Amino acid sequence: MSEKHEAMNIFDPTGMLKSMRDTGMEHWSKMMTEFVHSDAYAEANAEMLNVWLTTSSPFRKAMETAVDQSLSAMNIASRDDFMRLADRLTNIEMRLDDLDAKLDAWMRQQGTQHQG
Amino acid sequence: MSESQNGQAGMLTFEDVCEQWHQAFDNLHKFNRLLTTDAKVAQTPKQLLWTLNKAKLYRYTPVLPTEQRHKIPLLLVFAVMNRPHVLDLRPGHSFVEYMIAHGYDVYLLDWGIPGPEDCELKYDDYTLEYLPRVVRKLKSVTGANEFSMLGWCLGALISTMYASLRPDDGLRNLLLLTAPLDFTDKNAGGFSRWVSQPAFDPDKIIDAFGNMPGEMIDAGAKMLKPMENLVGSYLNLWDNIEDPSRVEAWHAMNTWVRDIIPMPGAAYRQLITEFYKENRLIEGTLTIRGERVELGRLRANLFNVIAESDHITPPCQSERVMDLVGSQDKEVFRVKGGHIGIMAGRGAEKNTWPHIDTWLAARSD
Numbered sequence: 001m002s003e004k005h006e007a008m009n010i011f012d013p014t015g016m017l018k019s020m021r022d023t024g025m026e027h028w029s030k031m032m033t034e035f036v037h038s039d040a041y042a043e044a045n046a047e048m049l050n051v052w053l054t055t056s057s058p059f060r061k062a063m064e065t066a067v068d069q070s071l072s073a074m075n076i077a078s079r080d081d082f083m084r085l086a087d088r089l090t091n092i093e094m095r096l097d098d099l100d101a102k103l104d105a106w107m108r109q110q111g112t113q114h115q116g
Numbered sequence: 117m118s119e120s121q122n123g124q125a126g127m128l129t130f131e132d133v134c135e136q137w138h139q140a141f142d143n144l145h146k147f148n149r150l151l152t153t154d155a156k157v158a159q160t161p162k163q164l165l166w167t168l169n170k171a172k173l174y175r176y177t178p179v180l181p182t183e184q185r186h187k188i189p190l191l192l193v194f195a196v197m198n199r200p201h202v203l204d205l206r207p208g209h210s211f212v213e214y215m216i217a218h219g220y221d222v223y224l225l226d227w228g229i230p231g232p233e234d235c236e237l238k239y240d241d242y243t244l245e246y247l248p249r250v251v252r253k254l255k256s257v258t259g260a261n262e263f264s265m266l267g268w269c270l271g272a273l274i275s276t277m278y279a280s281l282r283p284d285d286g287l288r289n290l291l292l293l294t295a296p297l298d299f300t301d302k303n304a305g306g307f308s309r310w311v312s313q314p315a316f317d318p319d320k321i322i323d324a325f326g327n328m329p330g331e332m333i334d335a336g337a338k339m340l341k342p343m344e345n346l347v348g349s350y351l352n353l354w355d356n357i358e359d360p361s362r363v364e365a366w367h368a369m370n371t372w373v374r375d376i377i378p379m380p381g382a383a384y385r386q387l388i389t390e391f392y393k394e395n396r397l398i399e400g401t402l403t404i405r406g407e408r409v410e411l412g413r414l415r416a417n418l419f420n421v422i423a424e425s426d427h428i429t430p431p432c433q434s435e436r437v438m439d440l441v442g443s444q445d446k447e448v449f450r451v452k453g454g455h456i457g458i459m460a461g462r463g464a465e466k467n468t469w470p471h472i473d474t475w476l477a478a479r480s481d
Contacts, residue, residue, distance in 0.1 A: 018355075021351070025343065025347075025348065025351075028343050029341070029343035029344060029348065032342045032343045033340075033341055033342070033343070036306055036339055036340065036342060037306050037309060039309070042306075042309045042310045042312075042313050043313055043315070045310060045313075046310065046313035046314075046315035046316040047313075047315045049315075049316070049320075049321075050315045050316070050317060050320065053317075053320040053321065053323075053324050054320065056324070057320070057323070057324065060324060079232060082233065083232060083233040083235075086231070086233035086234075087233065087236075090168070090169045093167075093168050093169060094168065094245070094249075097166075097168055097249055101249075101252050101253070101256065104256045105256075108256075
């Protein structure tokens with residue numbers, strides 16, 4: 001059934017336009033790939049990003065300062081406080097990992113001595 | 117019997133129209149579900165052995181008895197900007213599953229998903245803080261003094277630096293997959309060209325976001341081949357929506373593609389400045405925590421897999437390392453395909469995995 005009506009399935013717009021689409025797709029693909037790999041695109045992309053980041057920076061910094069001051073006034077920990085805490089926890093994890101490794105080595109040594 | 121079945125092609129009966137309507141509705145429903153839901157990926161059974169911060173070391177449950185397994189364990193190190201599930205995409209099409217079935221004791225280092233608190237993590241930390249601890253744990257668990265390591269994409273970059281800085285840690289075999297190491301040619305590939313622009317300033321991005329947002333990494337990767345990624349992929353799904361095997365494969369891959377993660381800000385800044393812009397690794401000027409990374413000190417057996425149609429890591433970025441390493445046993449293997457396709461595409465099981473197995477098996481006992 002579906003095979004017989006494949007060429008004229010009115011509920012499959014992509015199917016109806018498939019031949020046109022396939023012909024154009026390769027051409028579009030090549031053109032777009034060439035475009036995004038051009039120096040003009042790279043330059044424009046970098047410039048736009050730069051402008052956006054530069055112009056938004058003062059507003060972002062003002063917002064961050066305001067939030068930090070508000071949190072500090074209310075005695076609530078800020079993101080920086082949590083980041084410092086996370087850093088300390090990772091350091092503790094590292095020390096525990098070193099201890100774990102030493103314990104492993106000691107147990108292996110004990111096992112070898114018992115076998116010997 | 118309908119008119120069309122009588123051979124009068126082109127004439128639709130009301131019954132045919134209704135059937136097409138139902139089919140189209142079903143297909144649209146399925147299409148929407150596939151775009152908005154996650155497939156079950158990374159299903160090979162594994163056991164968590166070690167954690168540090170967000171990083172985790174897993175051991176995949178072996179399926180062969182000890183006497184049939186290779187003696188040298190294999191550690192998989194994936195990139196820091198994606199989830200490692202692509203190595204174990206779906207049952208019946210999984211590199212991990214394949215290697216386990218071929219007698220390897222497989223371990224996976226999952227770097228995890230960095231949070232805002234990880235914005236200061238650099239490649240220095242990955243290479244000299246995390247990876248040596250993972251290796252220490254791996255050796256402790258397996259009792260083996262030697263191991264093999266497979267690094268993919270930025271995981272290959274970290275693996276190469278580690279192998280150069282710690283040549284006496286027991287690394288016997290190093291496998292690099294699509295390794296971005298040499299950035300001499302600033303016009304090779306879109307990424308090199310984009311980030312080499314004087315106006316492209318990674319510091320401003322990191323100042324704004326802390327970490328490099330996964331959405332920006334994803335958008336950049338997709339823009340390397342905009343039509344294929346933003347249009348062609350979905351048309352391909354629609355064209356094959358009634359083929360269950362193709363749909364399953366597409367859904368699993370799309371699940372992995374959608375699972376985007378940020379890159380720690382300091383690591384991103386380092387990647388752009390010290391690697392892409394200044395090419396320090398290949399120039400021999402890269403210093404990690406005060407230690408100069410000399411590729412000549414890398415002595416492990418080396419298997420360098422290059423994807424010939426890689427638009428993320430063009431072949432030229434992976435080739436020159438072969439002339440600089442100190443390895444006596446080294447081989448380049450070129451595969452037709454793209455960055456991900458060579459390991460997770462439909463042809464991977466025939467074109468890539470067996471070659472990795474053959475090379476590694478000869479050096480794993």
